[in-house]
Every structure is written in structure tokens, then in C-alpha cells.
Amino acid sequence: MAGIYLHIPFCRQACFYCDFHFSTNLKPKQDLLQAIHQEARMQQHYLQGEPVETIYFGGGTPSLLEAGETGALLQHLRELFEVKEGAEITLEANPDDLTPEKLEALRKVGVNRLSIGIQTFAQPVLQGLNRAHSAAQAHACVPLARAAGFDNISIDLMYGLPGQTAEVWQQDLDLALALRPEHISAYCLTIEPKTAFGKWTERGKLQPPGEEVGEEHYLMLTQALLRAGYEHYEVSNFCLPGYHSHHNTSYWLQKKYLGLGPGAHSYNLESRQYNIRNNGLYIKKLQAGVLPQEGEELNRQDHINEYLMTGLRTSWGIDLQYLKNQWQHDLLQQNKRYLQEMQARGQARLENNHLMLTEEGRLLADEITARLFIV
Known part of the structure; x- marks a missing residue:
């Protein structure tokens, strides 16, 4: 079995900690989507006919796409690849994009799993991260998704954040568990050099919490989630029984996957391929019929x-x-x-x-x- 990952490199605004490839300029969105369609056609044989059991829309912020655009990509992938009946189809989403209408439309086009980037329920901490959503939207998004029929929901949390005391982190954990999502991913803040946080740290403008804070928060996390019945199946990932992320697990179990979009990676058990992290060049190369990637054979x-x-x-x-x-x-x-x-x-x-x-x-x-x- 194999997986397909689509990188949607657009965001409303830049979070101060994020080092993923993205752009806040949405003007080339249609050209970029057409380029992803073209890349999928050119990579039709990369998985060597292996059935696809997971499709994952990551980013960036894939929930910025219209549901019809997401559906068109899914339909095209089904035409090009053997996508298994009942395949896990995940879309990463920000809470501010999840209206009842959007959620219903996503269900109709085939998305059956959401990964929602809540990060924290604390409004001051959200503002300190430059997140686009509010605490109120963080509270509301999971109930809205439930009402739309989603029964496989993952939420992302972050810890070791500036302004996030042990008390604030405990409140985040309590609020997350009250929502009872099927899956929780939790990540400790890492200061990356090219991010706003990285530059501020270098200038002495930001003093990140120390390693001991991250360790304290991690222990609070594992204890709280294990007590609540979640399985700790990967360092940063927890799930209720039977709800591990099939897509991410395929990475850890060394299965094949095809990555589409700028910055995406692919792996076929023998080699790796890396798409360029530049939206304009990615589009130009595919318009010229050239795959925008580099690769390496693995020894x-x-x-x-x-x-x-x-x-x-x-x-x-x-x-x-x-x-x-x-x-x-x-x-x-x-x-x-x-x-x-x-x-x-x-x-x-x-x-x-x-x-x-x-x-x-x-x-x-x-x-x-x-x-x-x-x-």
C-alpha cells in the first residue's frame, strides 16, 4: 500500500514559528493547482501501480482551498491511481476556515479526516504566535466538524511556547480532552533560524522557554493523555484505540509515498525525490513539462x-x-x-x-x- 501527499503552500499570514514552505500571496493559486494536476499526471507511474490507501492535504493551509478545488484534485487522483475504497483522506485545516458550509462541502467531496491546527486555546498565546484564528474559533471548530458528520478528527497542540505557563498548558490539555478528538498531535516549539522567532532570538528580542520547560510540558502531556485513554503510539502523536494516522504511520513503516506540490517529498523504497520550495519556479517547470525536483539514491x-x-x-x-x-x-x-x-x-x-x-x-x-x- 502507498500514500499521496499534496502540499498546498498558501497561508493567510505567517506564524512567527513556522519554517514550512508557504506564501501569503494567493494570486498564483489557480496556476499552482494546475501545476499540481500536471505533476500528478507526470508522476502517474511513480508508485508502480501500488494501491493508494491514504491521501493527505498538508501545507501551508489546505483549508484555504475551495471545497470544489479539493474535490477536483481528489477526482483526478482517483483517475490516475488505484485509490482504495474507504481510503483515509485527511485535510489540514485552520479553525477560522471551518464554517458549517465549508465542512459540509468537504465531506461531500470525499474528505473523511480533519487535522485541525488549534495549537493553543489561550488568546494571548495565539496572538503571540501570530495565528490567524481566535480562541473562540479554537473552541468551536471541533463541535462544528462533529455536526457536519466528521468522526475522525485530529487536533494539533504546541507546548513550550512563550507565555505558556504550566497552568496555561494544563488548561490547554483539559480543553482538548473535553473535546475528545480521536487523535492529538503535540509538538514542542523549535526555534528555526529563518523564522520571526529565530531572528528575534538572535537579536535578543525573544527569550524562548528553556529545555526544562519543554520537558515539564511533555510529561504533563503524556500523563494527561494516557490517563484519558489515549495511546501514545509515536513521540508526538496520541490516539484513541483504532484511530492512529494511517498516512503518517506509512512514513514510519517505510511504505511508498508520492509528494505533489512545491516542497513535497517522495519515496519509493529505493530513492527520495524533493520538489523545489519555490512556487513560481515550480509552476514554470511544470508548464514546460519538467518535473521540478532533485533526487538521491539511498544506500x-x-x-x-x-x-x-x-x-x-x-x-x-x-x-x-x-x-x-x-x-x-x-x-x-x-x-x-x-x-x-x-x-x-x-x-x-x-x-x-x-x-x-x-x-x-x-x-x-x-x-x-x-x-x-x-x-
Whole structure:
């Protein structure tokens, strides 16, 4: 099975923390949508006939599209690829775009899962992030989606934010759990150099919360969601039983996916492709019949390191026998002492020939993975 990701690179305004590819200039929207249609035609055989089980509209802000534009893209993908009946079709949305009329229209064109970027319910913190929506819209969006018939809803939250005390974060968690979404993704603020926050930090205008704040918020997050019956199936992702994100899980399980749109990535088990992060050049190249991308062939070391990086973030961990059979890599033998130390510290466990990080270990997932990488 395979997935398709569409990057819709438009936003109403620039959030101060965001490093994703986007533009606030919506004038070229129609040309860019036509370019995505053209790229899909040119990439029709990239997945080698493999059935598509997930389609994901990310961004940017895909909810800026008219429902008809989203529907046209979905219809075209169904014509070009074998999209499974009942495929998971996710659209990322901002709360301010989700009117009853828009939600009903999205349901009609085939969207069956929403990923709503709430981030926080605290109005001062939202303003400090330069988010386009209000706290009132954050409160209202999930009930509106329920009323429109959506029964698979994910919300995004952020923690470790400027002005977000432990009390404010606890209120965010309580309000999120009261909405009982099927899925919650929660991310700690990362200061990226080219963002407004990055520039302000460099100039001393912004003093970001320290790592200890992020760790405190992360522990509050995991404890609250586990108590509420959510499964912690990936470092940043939680779900009610049976509601994990099939699309994101396909990345972590090393399945094929095709990325369409500027800045999108593709993977076919042998190589990776990267689309250029420039809307104008993306459009021009496709109008000229040229795919706007670069690629790289993956070697044995790349495959092993990627499997470690993605697998250790998940609740099912990494399959040690798979590493031996597929890549002739004996992780236990080559890292015996370090793995024993991790288990003794309660950071990892071995179970049915799988290595999994504990809740304590996931706090150090990046550090642990780096120690296990083949360099």
C-alpha cells in the first residue's frame, strides 16, 4: 500500500514559528493547482501501480482551498491511481476556515479526516504566535466538524511556547480532552533560524522557554493523555484505540509515498525525490513539462539510519530481525553495552525481538537514535 501527499503552500499570514514552505500571496493559486494536476499526471507511474490507501492535504493551509478545488484534485487522483475504497483522506485545516458550509462541502467531496491546527486555546498565546484564528474559533471548530458528520478528527497542540505557563498548558490539555478528538498531535516549539522567532532570538528580542520547560510540558502531556485513554503510539502523536494516522504511520513503516506540490517529498523504497520550495519556479517547470525536483539514491547506511530514526519514535519500535534479514545489521551485537545501559536506566525494553523506547526514553529519542546510527 502507498500514500499521496499534496502540499498546498498558501497561508493567510505567517506564524512567527513556522519554517514550512508557504506564501501569503494567493494570486498564483489557480496556476499552482494546475501545476499540481500536471505533476500528478507526470508522476502517474511513480508508485508502480501500488494501491493508494491514504491521501493527505498538508501545507501551508489546505483549508484555504475551495471545497470544489479539493474535490477536483481528489477526482483526478482517483483517475490516475488505484485509490482504495474507504481510503483515509485527511485535510489540514485552520479553525477560522471551518464554517458549517465549508465542512459540509468537504465531506461531500470525499474528505473523511480533519487535522485541525488549534495549537493553543489561550488568546494571548495565539496572538503571540501570530495565528490567524481566535480562541473562540479554537473552541468551536471541533463541535462544528462533529455536526457536519466528521468522526475522525485530529487536533494539533504546541507546548513550550512563550507565555505558556504550566497552568496555561494544563488548561490547554483539559480543553482538548473535553473535546475528545480521536487523535492529538503535540509538538514542542523549535526555534528555526529563518523564522520571526529565530531572528528575534538572535537579536535578543525573544527569550524562548528553556529545555526544562519543554520537558515539564511533555510529561504533563503524556500523563494527561494516557490517563484519558489515549495511546501514545509515536513521540508526538496520541490516539484513541483504532484511530492512529494511517498516512503518517506509512512514513514510519517505510511504505511508498508520492509528494505533489512545491516542497513535497517522495519515496519509493529505493530513492527520495524533493520538489523545489519555490512556487513560481515550480509552476514554470511544470508548464514546460519538467518535473521540478532533485533526487538521491539511498544506500545501505541510509536505509538503516532512516529505519532507526522513524521506528524508535513509535510504540512498536524497531524489528531487530528485520534489520538482520534486510540489511545484515546486528544492532544488538554492535551496540550491546549501550542497549544494556538503556534498559538498566528504564529508557528502553526488548520484547519479541523488538527494541522499544519507554516513556522516559522517548524524551531522549533523538539522542538515543544518534548513538545508534551508522556513521
